[in-house]
Amino acid sequence: MFSFLADKLDNTFRKLRGLGKISEKNISDALKDIRVALLEADVEFSVAREFIAHVKEQAMGTEVLKSIKPGEQIVKIFRDEIAELLGGDVATLDLTDPARILVVGLNGAGKTTTSAKLALRLKKEGRRPLLVACDLIRPAAIDQLATLAKQIDVPVFTPAPGEKDVVRVAREALQWAKTQDGTVIIFDTAGRQEVDEELIGELKRLNDYIDPRETLLVVDAATGQQAVQVACTFNNAVGITGIVMTKLDGDARGGAALSMRSVTGKPIKFAGEGEKLDQFGPFVPDRLADRILGMGDIVGLVEHAAARIDEEQAMKSAQRMAEGKFDFNDFLDQMRMMQSLGPLEGLLGLLPGFGKLKKQIPAGALDPKRMKHMEAIVLSMTKKERSNPMLLNPSRRRRISAGSGRPIFEVNKLIKNFTEMKKMMSGKGKMGAMMKQMAGSMPGMAGGGGMPDLSGIDMKSLGMGGLKGMALKGALKGVGAANKIGNLFRGR
Structure with a gap:
């Protein structure tokens, strides 16, 4: 981005x-x-x-x-x-009762997925969202919303097959909502390939009937200035209250985001940076400005990790590592925890200076497939082998190579890296002391009194300069053991 x-x-x-x-x-x-x-x-x-x-x-x-x-x-x-x-300050949603949110936009911008992402976020905040399928044009749009609603366990209202009157759907949905004990209703609407009179007319009728607190326009950041023009057109037609920018992770230029507030006068309230339903959050101008200037977003990194990492499991692994008991079962758990954080490139992109370091990284080093390859190697080991890596003699390694479909040199490299890391983490040097300190800070890692700030440690003195040192240093500011372990192994 x-x-x-x-x-x-x-x-x-x-x-x-x-x-x-x-x-x-x-x-x-x-x-x-x-x-x-x-x-x-x-x-x-x-x-x-x-x-x-x-x-x-x-x-x-x-x-x-x-x-x-x-x-x-x-x-x-x-x-x-x-x-x-x-946009200056973060723009929040108006969720005073009756909290109704109308989600609008063109086809392909991601309205339906955004509706589900927003519902999931509101649910995590302690609210009780409801979803309403009002896209009566796009084939399978209703089924898509129903499927997403089931994934996040949020009630959804779907119209009768063949229904064409969007206002009637809204009327029935509001009656249904009274039986659901919801606190926020999100209406997913139809789009078109381009703004036309039929689309605007339908949205005006729906907007007038439900009288939403928020009318959020979903735009594809990758479309550049076309997204800005679309926003102006929708704003003039139905009076949007905010913008949701999707596919920001695929927009290398960023012109739409930088132009949107000035041209439309409306704030960007949320941003989507991936396909997963949890890759969605408030648009924070200060943090984004820092990222544009290569200053990173440590707060965003910690928040991102805290929402996805199993703190107890991560600290348990840190303790086992400090005691020299860490094995491939623990490593497998940590790899899966790392995978839950999303692509490594996006994660490291939140670290200060990563833009410069990225140019020095060998091609393919951040390929997410490499984590899958390592997982395949570990899963090809027997339970005894994962618990006791000392059993991994040449014949066993050849079997693991055949079972995982990975070349023998990858198997050997992974085992070698694992052995060296385990020795370093459980030793008497600075890294061993660091792990013991982490293991001793079990309670409340994300709550303020737990993980110590170890970012001042000189990574070069540990033989971990460059990318490894930067990744580890950012992780130690609060992400925890899982992030650190993953950064040591991915692509290295």
Whole structure:
């Protein structure tokens, strides 16, 4: 996400940071580069022009030019302006009773999946969401919503087969909702390939009838400025209250997100960064600005991991490792826990400076298939072999290679890495002491009093510079043993 813009900006700001003194010419040259980068990232022209004007006005100030580190000051100004451009503060939902949410958008943007993702998030927050299928146009849309609702265990209202009147569906759904004890009703609506009078007319009738607290427009971030134009059209027609941007993980340029708030005047309230139902969350401008500038998002990383990692299991593994008892059964548990966090590239992308390190990583090193390959190798071991890796002699390794369908050198490499890691983690050096400290902090890892902040440890002194050190350091800020173990093994 935003990798194209981040790379361009990194080059420009590196030049500024390297200057002891900065002149107006330095600033003007840098702003020209930034303007070009924004336009190439598909930011709307007038938005880019106004943004540059704001940055220039502040960067030309005497207090900046004469400061000890003017380059850093300008980077901060840019970062703050990016956050403001993205919307400033986090925009929350209005869920006062009656809490009704209308989800609208074009076909293919992800309305139905977004409706389910939103329902799941509200459910985790302690609310009681209900889903209503109002897409009477797209084949299988109703079945899709019903399937997703079953996956997240949320009640769903589906219209009778052949129903064509969306207002009648809404009326019946509101009567049904009275029997469900729900606190939020989410209406998934029909879309079209493009905005037309029939679509707008249907949405207006539905909007007028249910009188929603929120009308959320779902747009595909990868469509660039087309997404901004769609947002303006929907806003003029039905008065949207917020935007949900989907497929942000596949948008390297990010121009739509950067233009959306300025052009439409409406906040981006949520963002989807993957296909899984839990890959969805509030759009936080400050954090996104940090990520664009390569500063990472440690808070987002910890929140992401805390919601998916079994804390008790992770700490149990840390304790077993500290005592030298860690085996391939534990390793298998940790791999599966890591897989629940999603693609490694996305996870490491939340760490400061990962954009620069990514260029140094060998091709395919972050391929999620590598974790699957390791899992296949471990599953091809017998229970005794997983419990006692010392049994893995050459003949057993050949059998495991054949059983997993992986070459013998991969089997040997995994066993070697595992043995070395186990020895390092349970030893008397700094890493062994770190593991013992982690194991001793069992209670409340995510609650404030548990995991110690060990990010100040010098990773190079442990022989773990570069990517390994960066990944481990970020993990130790609170993610826990599972993240750390996975980062040691994935692709290395």
